Amino acid sequence: MLSLERVTKIYRLGAFGLKKLVAVRDVSFEIGEREIVSLIGESGSGKSTIGKLILRLIPLTSGTIRFEGMDISAMNSRCLKDYYRKVQGVFQDPFASFNPIFKADRIFRMVHDEFYPKMGAREWSEKVEGALRAVGLNPPDVLNKFPHQLSGGQLQRFLVARALLLDIRLLVADEIISMLDASTRVDVLNLLADLRARGLSILFITHDLSLGYYISDRAIILYRGRIAEMGPTERVYNRPLHPYTEMLMESVPRLDRKWEEEIRVEREGDAAISAVAGCVYAGRCPKAMDICTQQEPELREAETGHFVACWAK
Amino acid sequence: MGLKRSEFLFFAWRNRKLRIGVSIVIFFVILAIVGPFLTKYPPNEYVEAAAFPPSKEHWFGTTIFGQDVFSQFVHGLKATFVVGLIGGTIGTFLGILIGFTAGYRGGMVDEVLNMVTNIVLIIPTLAVLIIIAAYLTVRGILTESVLIGLTAWPWAARAIRAQTFSLRVRDYVDLARMSGVGSMKIIFGEIAPNMMSYLLLVYILQFGGAVLNAAALDFIGLGPTNTISLGLMMNYALLWAALPLGIWWWFVPPGLAITAIVGALYVTNVGLDEVFNPKLREM
Amino acid sequence: MLQVENLTVYYKTLRGYVRALERATFTVADGEIMGLAGESGCGKTTLGHSIIYLRPPMNYIEGRVVLDGQELPIWDMERMREFRYRHVSLIPQYAMNALNPTRKIGKMIAELLESREMNYDEILPELKRRLDLVQLSHDVLKMYPIELSGGMKQRTVMVVSTLLNPSLLIADEITSALDVSTQKAVCEMLVEFRDRGFVKSTIIITHDISILYQIADSILVMYAGQLSEKAPTETIFRDARHPYTQMLIGSLPKVGVRYQEERLRGIPGSPPQLLDPPPGCRFRDRCPVAFDRCVEVPPFLEISPGHFVACWRAY
Structure with a gap:
């Protein structure tokens, strides 16, 4: 479904961009239908950069990323919108994903305005409530509140619910539970696992080996921007x-x-x-x-x- | 605005700093509008004996030439607001336009704009203003304001660019991009609202800067030729030794007014920051 | 040996007191490495810091802290000076970043020792021995903090903070910013320091319970400002008696557990506000076995040697 071919990202630093920092080099892998792949690496391994490249939030230096055969770098803004209908991301810090001065449900309205401008208010709010219930939230408890009035776990579920409003096929989950408390983490993790039953594929980016083991079918171990090892989770971990x-x-x-x-x-x-x-x-x-x-x-x-x-x- | 208007007004009214700041500014605005109708003396006419202290007839006394200080004051107040408003608005507008574009686009666009900004920045503003002002034989408040605004934007642009730079990599901006929101909408819907109080601070600095620049121009005789301003008043007072002669009523009102207006705008800014930021608001 | 009795510390805020730590009573024996575990906001950092740096907005309410038979004047920042570093040492969470970037490491240590009226040159041989022990080159002393990697900085900070053989070392989340490989090295160093007698008692504050399983002798679990359970490490993992401890341990993903085979469960709900917490056991609302008795605060009682628990169901 998604494939990366020799993907490289080099940052230029310093005055006139003379210094080069190779964040990701020659990384190739694929994510299949209904597959959970964990991308495991320590700090500086380039794992988050790969997530951002897939979401086209930063440009590639070289290589290709294809989604269902289409090169995502070549997409124009209309194609890109269609891409975002199917591919979405959730990031590490739940509080940073919300504009602090607006109410949290604004992220849903944004999806409405951009993707479903013709849908009526009533139908839309039913859809939103359905998505919130699907991620285990009780709509009246969480709607119409500011981000700081909600917990980190609730906000992460909010972001997953947002993705569910679209026709999502692939979710890039970048360290999404590392800032949550131990007692609520595993529930968000289970939620991701359950999404697969809805036909989703997930790229689970983490530094925590035990989380990768718990949830993924395949594991990719990154070291300083390169893939060191990649294979079925159990084999990578046990052998x-x-x-x-x-x-x-x-x-x-x-x-x-x-x-x-x-x-x-x-x-x-x-x-x-x-x-x-x-x-x-x-x-x-x-x-x-x-x-x-x-x-x-x-x-x-x-x-x-x-x-x-x-x-x- | 993300806050509903009623909610915004509710929190705004609850904030004491905002109430005080806005009240003072409004007071002076009203004074500038209504004032000229309260006095029967034209501002620059010699109407009375020299250097009269405040009295029933002349509320703020008279100048060393026998002009009515109150009349000069309210007319000057009006001129000051006009300069601040026009000069500040032009400066802020250019700063926002260039700052946002450079900060959000980055790359080549940023480098070119940055160069332009730096060039304008190192040109000695006052010298340019002097040359241009000297070239124009008939000068009005409007010309002065536009000139000031056109040279004052680089600082604002730099500050806004830096802020935009740090905000555009926020996760919520990425989220908006993943929602297919366009650049303009992201700048004005996601980034700008988070800089509201910052932009206001920029505007206040531009406003104050314009007022002070105007005063400086007035001082060296390159101000408006056909009217009066607070800056002009203070400089006349200084020029004609109001300080050593003890004619305090000549320079205290304009000085106090400038201080009060800029101060009040600052307090307003702090108050607005508290209103815009929900975390501060709940305290 | 560290004895803490009834220690209560609140945070003063505009809206009133936040009851961050209430009636903490426990001991840490000589040679014991005690892990202090709990979720964010449970009071573990407040507890750790109040023993050494009790400053506003923290407010001392009551309680005693006794170290090696001598009471620590924790409520008095000034009088604590003579105990700090020499007897009680703290490695704060971001110690690595707190190093002054414009000072060479050696100079910084010299200044620190001088402020305690001690001579750098006298201590230098011992300092070098310890650097060898943690496999750091002596050149570190001539380097600026920016020249060191995260792991090297962390090891340097550890050597410096234990240089005077304090009785008690408090390590606050010192591994959370490190990669797993360096994490392990740092943890094993803590054990090594204890084994060599550089420190007597150690308190390791962390949210990462699997680290404690590796190196702690005992674990103290806190919840919402109160002590829940303290027991030897094995007991906490195999025979915990407080429902919170049981559920917390049960929620941890481990290598070897996959969700298809064993679905872990979190704890529904969230901790209470500590500004005006409900009376009684604070875990009550989330507890599956709560009953009427739980509206009273359960005492922290020893139910078997070395095993303390605060739960009405456990006595």
């Missing part, structure tokens, strides 16, 4: 192929198993140096070989549907 993924799986604080008794301080100082030619992880990698610092490994299929970018495999 990781990339040394970076292995390290992540060992370090994530789990509730069923304690950390192994050894201090392995990451050699962060080296990380910056290695970035020139070879694998971006080579500087931190315990299994690094000569070739790793000379040539960047391509993403290869190591077993069916399970891809890894590592010379050792």
Whole structure:
């Protein structure tokens, strides 16, 4: 349904844009119908940039993103509107998604004015209430209020409800529960999972490995703008192929198993140096070989549907 | 406005700063409109003995030449409002136009506009005004205001551009874009409302700046040739040694009025900020 | 050993007192790493900070804090000065960003020690030993904070804040801004510091309970300004008695759990306003097993050795 082909995003920084920051490089993957894919990475991995690229909120540097075969960079404003009818996003900070000086339900009115200008007030408010109920909100409790009068969880549901007003096919969910309280997080997570039953696909962007495991069919592990590993969630988690993924799986604080008794301080100082030619992880990698610092490994299929970018495999 | 008008008025009325600020400004506006009808003396006519202190006949006394200060004051007040209004509006309008365009579009557009802004910024405004004013032999308040407005916008443009820059990457702007809302509507529907009090502050600065610039021009004899203004009054007072002679009634009213008007506008701004921002409002 | 008795701290606001912390009573033994867990606004940060930096808008209402048999004058910012850093040390949430960017790390440490009437050169050998321990090069002392990565800054802050072997270390959300790999290293360092006797008791404030499972000896769970439960870590996870603790732990996604197989559930509702909270147990409205008794505040009682709980159903 959605495919990314060698997508690259380079930011130009500093005076005259002389400094370059490679946020995402040569990232290719697909999202199929009714599929939940989690995009997992630490800070600076480029995961949010990919989300914004898919939503066409920032321009690509190179590569192509296609939705149902159409190149989204080439879309004119009418096509783009049609794209947004089917592809929507929800972001990390629920409060930042609402213009603080307006009431929260204004985001629904905006959808009405732009996408359903002919729909009557009565029919529309029924549609809105239906969407609110679908995300587990009681309309009278949440309508006609300012954002700061609602909780973070309610606001995130609001944003999901907004997406449901459209003929949505793909939802980009960027860290949408990381700012919510533990006791309400899982409900929003379950809500996303339930959306799949309505025929949606979801790109779930997160830094939290346990969330990715809970919800997704496939997992993509990003490291500094590149895909390190990609495959069915269970296989990526239980039989990781990339040394970076292995390290992540060992370090994530789990509730069923304690950390192994050894201090392995990451050699962060080296990380910056290695970035020139070879694998971006080579500087931190315990299994690094000569070739790793000379040539960047391509993403290869190591077993069916399970891809890894590592010379050792 | 996102707030319904009735809600806005409700919160606005509840805010004391706003009430006080607006009241003072309105008071002076009324004085400027009604004042000229309350006095029988033309502002620049020599009607009485020199330097008379305030009396029943001359409420604010007379100048060293025997002109009625009250009459000068209310006429000057009117001129001051006209300069502030026209000069401030032109400056703010240009600032908004250029600031929003540069800030929201970014990229090349921003760089070109930024260059223009910087060029206008480094040209010594007063020098240009002096040259132009000297070139025009007949000068009125209107010409003066337009000239001031045309040279005063760069600061406003820069400030608005910077604000727009930080607001355009907000998630709610992205959300509006994902709702298919066009650029103009995003600028004026999403970004501008969040800068309302900021824009008002810009306007106040432009307003005050215009008033002060006018006073400066008046001082060096390049002000309007055919009328009176508060700036002109103070400068005449200064020129003719009202201070050492103790003719306080000559310079205190115009000085006080300028201070009060600009001060009141500032208080209004703070009050409006509280009204616009629901978080501050609930305290 | 830290003993806290009946500690009550409110926030003063224009609309009245926010009852952020009420009647907190607990102890942290020597060598104990206690995790302080709860959701945002539950009072865990208020509790942590009030032991060392009780300043407006925080208002001391009542209670005692005793460290190694000596009462801390927590209500007096001035008198607390002699205890701060030397006996009680705090690593605040954004400590890494709080480092003065225009000062070299070594100079900053020297100034800090001077303000406590101590000599930098005397302490330098020990400082270097500790930098070795956390695998930081001695060059760090000659660097500016901006030259260090997030993890390096965090380790530096940890070394500095424990340099004088304080009795009590309070670490406030020190891992939440870090990536998982650095997170683990920082956590293990806390354990190492305890094992080597650099600190006696440690309180780790965090919203991330899985971190506590890894390194804490005991966990204190708070809810809406009140203590809910304190017990050894294993007990909290396997045999919690407070419904809030049970539901909170039950709501956590874990690696190995997929929603198709095991659907986790959150806690419906939201915590009460602390400006004018309802009487009794504050979890009452969201509690599935609440009954009439819950309109009274349940006492925080020891139901088995080391296991304290505040719930009428648990006694």
